[in-house]
Amino acid sequence: MLQVNPERFLKTLHQLREFGAARVGKGVVRPAYSPQDIAARDWIAQQIRSAGLDARFDPVGNLFGLATDKSLLLGSHTDSQPEGGWLDGALGVMAALEITRASKEQGGPPVSVVNFQDEEGRFGVTTGSAVWSGQLSLESADQLEDRSGISFSDARKTLGDRCGDFIDPRHFNGFVEMHIEQGPSLDRAWQKIGVVTDIVGIRDLNITFCGAQNHAGTTPMDARQDAFQALAKFNQLLNDRFRNIVTPQTVWTIGHVALHPNAASIVPGKVMFSMQWRDGDAHRLLQMENVVRDTASDIARDQNMALSFGVMRGLDPVAMDEKLQQALQTSAGEIAPNAWRSMVSGALHDATNVAALMPTAMLFVPSINGISHDFCEDTSEDDLVVGLRVLARAVDRLS
Amino acid sequence: MLQVNPERFLKTLHQLREFGAARVGKGVVRPAYSPQDIAARDWIAQQIRSAGLDARFDPVGNLFGLATDKSLLLGSHTDSQPEGGWLDGALGVMAALEITRASKEQGGPPVSVVNFQDEEGRFGVTTGSAVWSGQLSLESADQLEDRSGISFSDARKTLGDRCGDFIDPRHFNGFVEMHIEQGPSLDRAWQKIGVVTDIVGIRDLNITFCGAQNHAGTTPMDARQDAFQALAKFNQLLNDRFRNIVTPQTVWTIGHVALHPNAASIVPGKVMFSMQWRDGDAHRLLQMENVVRDTASDIARDQNMALSFGVMRGLDPVAMDEKLQQALQTSAGEIAPNAWRSMVSGALHDATNVAALMPTAMLFVPSINGISHDFCEDTSEDDLVVGLRVLARAVDRLS
Numbered sequence: 013m014l015q016v017n018p019e020r021f022l023k024t025l026h027q028l029r030e031f032g033a034a035r036v037g038k039g040v041v042r043p044a045y046s047p048q049d050i051a052a053r054d055w056i057a058q059q060i061r062s063a064g065l066d067a068r069f070d071p072v073g074n075l076f077g078l079a080t081d082k083s084l085l086l087g088s089h090t091d092s093q094p095e096g097g098w099l100d101g102a103l104g105v106m107a108a109l110e111i112t113r114a115s116k117e118q119g120g121p122p123v124s125v126v127n128f129q130d131e132e133g134r135f136g137v138t139t140g141s142a143v144w145s146g147q148l149s150l151e152s153a154d155q156l157e158d159r160s161g162i163s164f165s166d167a168r169k170t171l172g173d174r175c176g177d178f179i180d181p182r183h184f185n186g187f188v189e190m191h192i193e194q195g196p197s198l199d200r201a202w203q204k205i206g207v208v209t210d211i212v213g214i215r216d217l218n219i220t221f222c223g224a225q226n227h228a229g230t231t232p233m234d235a236r237q238d239a240f241q242a243l244a245k246f247n248q249l250l251n252d253r254f255r256n257i258v259t260p261q262t263v264w265t266i267g268h269v270a271l272h273p274n275a276a277s278i279v280p281g282k283v284m285f286s287m288q289w290r291d292g293d294a295h296r297l298l299q300m301e302n303v304v305r306d307t308a309s310d311i312a313r314d315q316n317m318a319l320s321f322g323v324m325r326g327l328d329p330v331a332m333d334e335k336l337q338q339a340l341q342t343s344a345g346e347i348a349p350n351a352w353r354s355m356v357s358g359a360l361h362d363a364t365n366v367a368a369l370m371p372t373a374m375l376f377v378p379s380i381n382g383i384s385h386d387f388c389e390d391t392s393e394d395d396l397v398v399g400l401r402v403l404a405r406a407v408d409r410l411s
Numbered sequence: 412m413l414q415v416n417p418e419r420f421l422k423t424l425h426q427l428r429e430f431g432a433a434r435v436g437k438g439v440v441r442p443a444y445s446p447q448d449i450a451a452r453d454w455i456a457q458q459i460r461s462a463g464l465d466a467r468f469d470p471v472g473n474l475f476g477l478a479t480d481k482s483l484l485l486g487s488h489t490d491s492q493p494e495g496g497w498l499d500g501a502l503g504v505m506a507a508l509e510i511t512r513a514s515k516e517q518g519g520p521p522v523s524v525v526n527f528q529d530e531e532g533r534f535g536v537t538t539g540s541a542v543w544s545g546q547l548s549l550e551s552a553d554q555l556e557d558r559s560g561i562s563f564s565d566a567r568k569t570l571g572d573r574c575g576d577f578i579d580p581r582h583f584n585g586f587v588e589m590h591i592e593q594g595p596s597l598d599r600a601w602q603k604i605g606v607v608t609d610i611v612g613i614r615d616l617n618i619t620f621c622g623a624q625n626h627a628g629t630t631p632m633d634a635r636q637d638a639f640q641a642l643a644k645f646n647q648l649l650n651d652r653f654r655n656i657v658t659p660q661t662v663w664t665i666g667h668v669a670l671h672p673n674a675a676s677i678v679p680g681k682v683m684f685s686m687q688w689r690d691g692d693a694h695r696l697l698q699m700e701n702v703v704r705d706t707a708s709d710i711a712r713d714q715n716m717a718l719s720f721g722v723m724r725g726l727d728p729v730a731m732d733e734k735l736q737q738a739l740q741t742s743a744g745e746i747a748p749n750a751w752r753s754m755v756s757g758a759l760h761d762a763t764n765v766a767a768l769m770p771t772a773m774l775f776v777p778s779i780n781g782i783s784h785d786f787c788e789d790t791s792e793d794d795l796v797v798g799l800r801v802l803a804r805a806v807d808r809l810s
Contacts, residue, residue, distance in 0.1 A: 193629065194626055194628075194629040195626065195628075195629030195630055195631065195634075196630070196631070196634050197631065200634075212628065214628070216675055226781070227593055227594065227757070227758060227783060227784060228662065228664040228666055228687060228689075229593075229594075229611065229613070229662065229689050229756075229757035229758040229759070230592065230593040230594030230756075230757040230758045230781070230783070231594055231595070231662065231757075231781065232594065232595070232596065232659065232660070232662065233659075233661075233662055233663075234659075235594075235595050235599075235781065238664075240646075240665050240666070240668065241646070243643075244642075244643045244646045244647060247639075247640070247643045248643060248647055260631065260632075260633075261631070262632075263627065263628065263630065263631065263632055264632075265627040265637075265675070265676075265677075265678055266639050267627055267639070267670070267673070267674055267675045267676060267677050267678065267679055268670065268673050268674055268675045269639065269668055269670050269673065271666070271667065271668050274666070274667050274668065275666055275667055276615055276664070276666045276667045276685035276687050277664075277666065277687065278664075278666050279664055279666065280666055286675035288627055288675050288676065290627075290628050357628075357629075358626070358628035358629040358630075359626060359628040359629045360628070382625070382629070382630060382634065384626060384629070385626060
């Protein structure tokens, strides 16, 4: 049975943290293609080679550590948000590296490693794995720009001669990604492992109400067509109507609001706002869409507003592979009995893309207080090691 | 009895419209101290001289036309919003000019004219009359800047050698300002004249709710501290609680909303918003303040938000002079029987400031569809002439 080395695993995880260390808590600043990100990838490439694997960068900077034979692929990503935590995707990459090392040393099954690029979406969304999996063409990706106007095309040139061809996915017979939960469910329940059943689908719809811009002193309340009031009533009615449709795992958010003209002394004539909802069930996502559209129409009619919808954007839910899930569940039951659960992932991950290529699964460890994408992000070292052990046991079981 | 000349009045009103004509409807673009504004004031100074009055600019560009003897002062302002209507304050200035002309020609009572500067608040709020009335020191005004960073001090220098000293308010025994209503009350009621009883008081309070910024995918609904949801619930509860306090003349507005970080995929952790309310009764303004503060506190406690209030800003309600009101009411009853009302002004005007110096009153004519501060602003010419006649009759009555 494969025996991992927790001390070595934690030591390399802390070493990785030095690349882009924020010096605030354990935070890191390691956005995709930054000097810190590239230095981290170069160091991981060395680690891959010292573990006896073939280190290969593809054209967008996804870094693979290839076993000689067809194998399971383990990993995640080491790029961070502009203000990121030390674990996030880094955890999954360093756990993968430890397992390949242990397996090589002990004559275990072949295991490959991947460190995807720009999962955090400096350019797109999960850009590196989206290109590798064929969800996004390289030509389209090259047109993407970050907030400062730098193109993906120019950013990946900074990798210079590191890059070779894309890696043939037929080299792998499955993908397992270990990650922090980034939410509070495991932490609140005092549990150590989440085995992901589905990665949620997501829907984004911009909604605009147009009423009438008016003087905030001379326009009586009953003569107003106040766009902010329409938004507030929409929100209230939507929350009521969602009650009979949603599950405790469903989430919805109004996160962006733009009032026009946005001045204290003017009755706002227009509001554009974002409506986002996520669920593991595609049918429920559609039911929710119908409620969103109907509710906006009802409010527009009641409040005398013109209504327009933006383009509906989204990704469908992705189910994790049954056999891989089973291996993770059985291993979790052995290593963390009564301290694991099956759960939906509310965040997108590289696994969403890789699932289009091969059987895919995910494993979560707790996030303290559910905090992520923040310098305060953390997980107890005991929990990190439990996650590593469950992943190693599952690899053993699958080989 | 003083006989005004409606044709001459309307002709000069249309001539004034050529200064800064927007060529969209009857709109004008004549912000304070713009070349168009200064050209209009120079033309009005000529008109004042040709009416036999002494034309005088004070240090901030308020333009007076002084009668030889102590007199009533009539007028308003001719600066406009960046996109303004042709009437607004221009109406009151040109009506004043016609009455001084008619009175000179007919040996009527002495009447003086004023055209205040920057009523529309390119720099402050009713800046010119605020300085003249002593509500705002010239030193403080000089520090004010417009949106492009130009100071009031520099702007008033463009007047060059036009300016003399401030005019002694003891030259006048009262002030009457004619203005368009800028709201829909008279138009909706098919009425022609509003005699203002009070100019409303105004309160402005910025409110901030701080919850917790979180991932919109991984944070369950019951674990959120969503600042937008707190704002929406505050709005709903406030509307309910105001019902037992307000009158049909009371207004309140949330016109400015700043969510943080204002991104579709992030549960908003913070919202700063403006809360403004207006009423003619100082006691009611205070009752409303208590409800605003209590409701924000209740929401903060229920929704687990930190709460902070900005500095409370505002102006107290100003009552119009009884004797001047009486003269306007009697004249309105004679010229527009059953087609006038007493009413509160929901907008601030130069009269708010002048009331600190002398007995003051205001007279409104209808705004078609209540539209103002817009190129579409208009009033029927018949209604403009009714307003002129009521003002002239009141001047007669007061002399």
